[in-house]
Amino acid sequence: DAKTTQPPSMDCAEGRAANLPCNHSTISGNEYVYWYRQIHSQGPQYIIHGLKNNETNEMASLIITEDRKSSTLILPHATLRDTAVYYCINGGGTSYGKLTFGQGTILTVHP
Amino acid sequence: SAVISQKPSRDICQRGTSLTIQCQVDSQVTMMFWYRQQPGQSLTLIATANQGSEATYESGFVIDKFPISRPNLTFSTLTVSNMSPEDSSIYLCSVVPGQGRRNEQFFGPGTRLTVL
Secondary structure, three states: OOOOEOOOEEEEEOOOOEEEEEEOOOOOOOOEEEEEEEOOOOOOEEEEEEOOOOEEOOOOEEEEOOOOOEEEEEEOOOOHHHOEEEEEEEEEOOEOOOOOOOOOEEEEEEO | OOOEEEEOOEEEEOOOOOEEEEEEEOOOOOEEEEEEEOOOOOEEEEEEEOOOOOOEEOOOOOOOOOOEEOOOOOEEEEEEOOOOHHHOEEEEEEEEOOOOOOOOOEEOOOEEEEEO
16 A cells, blocks of 8 residues: 555646645655656656755755655646646665555646 | 566557567666556566566565566566556566665666557
C-alpha cells in the first residue's frame, strides 16, 4: 500500500502557482520524498526529490515540513501542459529504487 | 536523462498466448524495473530486472507468469505468459541511470496490451 496521502483532485488557473500537498506521516528517517507526474498516455516523469531540506529545480519547488510528515510541491507558474496526475512517493533507503505509487492528485490547469 | 524505448508500443493478443515486451535504453544504467498500470489505476511494481541473474519479483507476481531477462546494462525484456483479459494493462519499464542521478527514475513510454 502507498504510504502517502494526497487529495484526489485539484484545479489551478493558468499562470498561477499550483500547490500540491502530500501527507507522509510514517516516513522513515532514511526515506526520501519523490514527486513524479504522469501526463495522459505517457510514462511518469520525475519532477523533484528531497530528504529534509527544501529543494528547487527548473520544474518545481519542494517544501518539506520540519517533522517530515508532510510536503508541498509547488509549480510556480502553472501552464495547461502541467495538467497531469501528480504522485508523491516515499522511497529510497532499504527499498532504494522501488517506487510505490498511490492514486495521486489529478491537477487540472484551466485557461 | 536516459532515453528509453519500448517495443511494441501496443498490441492486441488472444487469450492463452504470450507477448514479449522489449525495453532499450540509450546508455548503461544501474537499475531497471518493470511496472504494470491497469486501466484507470496507478502503477504497480512487478519486478526488478537484475543483470545476469534472476529478476526480483514483488508480492503477487511470479516468474512463471512474468519471466524477465536482462542480458546487459541497456536492455531488458518482460514476457506476459498465458495471457487472460485481466492482463490487459500498460506495461512500463523504468531505469535508474546511476552515479550522480541515483534518485531519479526514468520511465519508458509504455506498452499498451489488450487481451481478448
